[in-house]
Amino acid sequence: MLEYFERNTSRLQIGGMDFEEMIRQYKTPLYVYDSEIIRTKFQRLREAMPPHIQIFYAVKSNPNLAIIRMLAELGCGFDVASIGELTAIKKLAIDGSRVVFTGPGKSDDEISMAIQLGIYSFNCESENEIIRINSAAKKANKKIKIGLRVNTDYAIQETVKMIGGTQAKKFGMDENQVFAVIDRMKELEHVEIIGIHVFNAAQVLDYRELAANTKNILRLAKDIMEQKGLSLEYIDIGGGLGIPYAENEKELDVTALGNEFRNLHKKMPSLNKVHWIVEPGRYLSGECGVLLTNVVDVKTSRGVRFVITDAGINNFLRPALIQQNHPVLVANKFDRNPVNIYRVEGPLCTSLDCLGTDVNLPYIEAGDTIAFFNAGAYGFSESMPYFLSHPIPAEVMVKSGKAVLIRRRIEPHEYIEHCII
Numbered sequence: 001m002l003e004y005f006e007r008n009t010s011r012l013q014i015g016g017m018d019f020e021e022m023i024r025q026y027k028t029p030l031y032v033y034d035s036e037i038i039r040t041k042f043q044r045l046r047e048a049m050p051p052h053i054q055i056f057y058a059v060k061s062n063p064n065l066a067i068i069r070m071l072a073e074l075g076c077g078f079d080v081a082s083i084g085e086l087t088a089i090k091k092l093a094i095d096g097s098r099v100v101f102t103g104p105g106k107s108d109d110e111i112s113m114a115i116q117l118g119i120y121s122f123n124c125e126s127e128n129e130i131i132r133i134n135s136a137a138k139k140a141n142k143k144i145k146i147g148l149r150v151n152t153d154y155a156i157q158e159t160v161k162m163i164g165g166t167q168a169k170k171f172g173m174d175e176n177q178v179f180a181v182i183d184r185m186k187e188l189e190h191v192e193i194i195g196i197h198v199f200n201a202a203q204v205l206d207y208r209e210l211a212a213n214t215k216n217i218l219r220l221a222k223d224i225m226e227q228k229g230l231s232l233e234y235i236d237i238g239g240g241l242g243i244p245y246a247e248n249e250k251e252l253d254v255t256a257l258g259n260e261f262r263n264l265h266k267k268m269p270s271l272n273k274v275h276w277i278v279e280p281g282r283y284l285s286g287e288c289g290v291l292l293t294n295v296v297d298v299k300t301s302r303g304v305r306f307v308i309t310d311a312g313i314n315n316f317l318r319p320a321l322i323q324q325n326h327p328v329l330v331a332n333k334f335d336r337n338p339v340n341i342y343r344v345e346g347p348l349c350t351s352l353d354c355l356g357t358d359v360n361l362p363y364i365e366a367g368d369t370i371a372f373f374n375a376g377a378y379g380f381s382e383s384m385p386y387f388l389s390h391p392i393p394a395e396v397m398v399k400s401g402k403a404v405l406i407r408r409r410i411e412p413h414e415y416i417e418h419c420i421i
């Protein structure tokens with residue numbers, strides 16, 4: 001855990017910069033991303049994966065334009081899930097051929113924007129969605145490539161429920177429905193089925209589980225090709241590459257995973273011409289990010305020591321939503337040993353506003369700065385910024401020893417002006 005941060009210093013350094021300079025300039029709460037960590041993670045994965053696999057970053061994990069642009073420059077493709085994410089792709093002038101669009105409930109506006117951008121493929125979540133894409137393609141006088149998202153009968157057991165395994169769910173079509181869907185969709189003239197997509201477990205740290213799941217996806221692809229006479233172009237094996245959040249968790253061994261993928265590819269010659277897409281979110285963007293928040297108050301209630309910070313679930317919902325602690329350290333007492341167990345909570349008027357339970361920390365006083373690690377993925381983007389009308393934190397990227405503002409802080413008076421009296 002925390003393999004990318006120097007632990008033997010008294011103060012937290014991010015990308016070689018002292019945290020305090022950044023919070024002085026940009027205030028707290030503050031999200032800081034170390035660009036070198038993103039680069040390292042992408043390159044490590046790229047080197048580990050065989051050439052038939054393309055990496056498409058799941059934008060939802062952190063949609064900041066600076067991160068998307070950096071990954072685009074490194075040669076990454078993108079998995080988008082909304083009109084906002086399509087807008088980011090458009091703004092950065094990323095070629096549509098490097099984009100797939102996955103996610104339930106695609107609106108008509110989203111479908112037509114994706115068609116305009118010329119994305120590579122839509123990963124379709126239902127039969128109705130395919131029919132709607134076909135109609136939009138007809139209007140645009142185009143033939144559109146699609147993949148079928150499948151809710152497979154086999155899935156990895158998630159340690160914390162995020163995507164949800166094999167149960168009833170809104171994602172994709174059940175494995176036992178998909179063959180009949182293909183028959184019915186053959187009549188549609190403006191869509192062409194060229195792929196399948198399966199994503200059934202997030203935060204997987206064991207490469208053997210990911211490999212076993214992929215083997216099952218390949219088996220399904222082969223059955224579809226043989227039984228339905230389809231020639232697939234791609235197999236999208238989803239995201240789910242985990243990162244260590246707890247002390248006892250280890251990095252996912254992507255080199256071993258790459259070797260498993262190479263073997264699977266060799267063993268299935270009938271799929272030789274089909275390329276694979278992997279869509280990691282947190283693996284690429286998670287570990288680069290630190291949320292810095294100042295301690296406003298410290299108190300004890302019924303024997304529990306509380307640390308009250310200026311960030312709450314309005315800025316960082318994930319620990320409460322998923323009920324999973326992130327690594328927590330004190331930025332200004334970085335090398336001090338823990339002495340107490342604390343509960344870290346934000347300033348919101350709800351007891352759901354908990355950022356960390358049973359956290360071992362050194363002695364905490366008001367004015368200390370708490371650092372939440374692995375906050376780059378599903379941190380800023382998975383929060384509820386308007387709840388209780390606090391400022392919306394800035395995002396900063398450290399690059400070549402400089403902290404660069406990549407999204408400015410928004411003060412409440414700015415969004416209060418959006419209300420109409």
Ligand SMILES: Cc1ncc(COP(=O)(O)O)c(C=O)c1O
Pocket residue numbers: 058060061079102103199201202203238239240241279280281282283377
């Ligand atoms: C369709 C899809 N692909 C990829 C991802 C990325 O998942 P992870 O960040 O666990 O890799 C998600 C996350 O929810 C997703 O919904």
